[in-house]
Amino acid sequence: MTGSPGLLTTIFAFLLVLGPLVLIHELGHYLVGRLFGVKADAFSIGFGKELAGWTDRRGTRWKLSVLPLGGYVQFAGDMNPSSAPSASDARLSPQERAQTFHAKPLWQRALIVLAGPMTNLLLCVAIFAGFYGTYGRVVADAEISGFEAGSPAQAAGLRIGDRIVAIDGERMDGAIDVAGRVAYFPGKTLPFAVERQGREVVVPVTLATREMSDQFGNKARIGDLGVRMTPPLVGGFYGDSPAEAAGLRIGDRILSVNGRPVAGFEDIPALVQPQAGHAVSVAVRRDGQVLTIPVRVTEGTVPDAQGKPQKVGQIGVRAGRLERVAPLRAVALGFDQSFKVMGDMVTGIGQIFTGDRSVRELGGPVKIAQYSGQQFTLGWEAFVSFAALISINLAFINLLPIPGLDGGHLAFYAAELVRRRPLGVRSQEWAIRTGVALVLALMVFVTVNDLASLPIFGG
Structure with missing residues (x-):
């Protein structure tokens, strides 16, 4: 920590x-x-x-x-x-x-x-x-690529390949919106509208409750859908990416690493992190063809479950695609994000009044100073x-x-x-x-x- x-x-x-x-x-x-x-x-x-x-x-x-x-x-x-x-x-x-x-x-x-x-x-x-104007906008499709153990989404009837388009009537613009919306409703049953084989299906899902802890030990109770929503598509690269240097391109769908299949982007770290300093064989689908590309894995640092830094292998690929944003569009997105934050605040305060959240989650000047x-x-x-x-x-x-x-x-x-x-x-x-x-x-x-x-x- x-x-x-x-x-x-x-x-x-x-x-x-x-x-x-x-x-x-x-x-x-x-x-x-x-x-x-x-x-x-x-x-x-x-x-x-x-x-x-x-x-x-x-x-x-x-x-x-x-x-x-x-x-x-x-x-x-x-x-x-x-x-x-x-x-x-x-x-x-x-x-x-x-x-x-x-x-x-x-x-x-x-x-x-x-x-x-x-x-x-x-x-x-x-x-x-x-x-948004400086860094762009990360766009990640809310397509279900896999399930966690004991997934409430899988138990409710959602399937791999379903694309979540709305939660409780609110349209979702991608995986980031889904994660943000789900977090506010631990233990609640919400209707999920998904696109499945060209038609929209509504499935009620009772979310699990999970306690999340950041690197400073701050704990929060959040809703958990138990899905992996990130298809293994290369959306961008980090810094001096070894994957980009080896020839991977934005839009490539990663099929396997060293022969081990990849169903979702979340599968990649477990296959790459132990291989620091070694070359791995990455199979991708590009324009209908399957290509196998050797990639040299570099060493990087990430926090472990306790927040302590650990050395791991990295190939420098980013989930989702990075979309450049024009100035006027950036302002529109700024308003949209600001009103979403305000809406989340209203939701949180409403849950405290209804007893769905503890009043202990309210913060004041001491907590603001701590987080600052x-x-x-x-x-x-x-x-x-x-x-x-x-x-x-x-x-x-x-x-x-x-x-x-x-x-x-x-x-x-x-x-x-x-x-x-x-x-x-x-x-x-x-x-x-x-x-x-x-x-x-x-x-x-x-x-x-x-x-x-x-x-x-x-x-």
């Missing part, structure tokens, strides 16, 4: 994730407020006592505060929880009053509030789009991907209609639109106090939850 990063690395990585995300969120509010002529009195990263800051020529106090778990923009006139006018506003000049938040039309106030979570969402889209440090040690790509997930988490949480959050203010504005007048100041203040109390109670709960999961407390 890979050792966890040190405390200083964890704190640094946590601040490196949360600081920019909070900054971007608050900049969304600030910039749209400026667009509509609202003066900002303060812009803070963190809460509580000011550690450092300066005042710009517009009179905005930019500051870094002691508790780095969020931030805020205080607009002119926004001096109480409900953002309602105060008695002191009567002393303002007409020009000053026009720059206050509550003096703006309803639609402008709504856009200012909405801008924060939308900026976090757009950042997530930009990160995913950047990855771990992802930081894995390299910038893993770290930036993790930041994208946290960004969309911030967007989602802030859009919840809980008083005190952005979504709560938007709910007040929706009520104002319907009633044609704002809710009473006292009603809003009590609702916001209740919402803040709920949020603080949840923060305390998830923090205790996080601490209880740490090894020092027996987790």
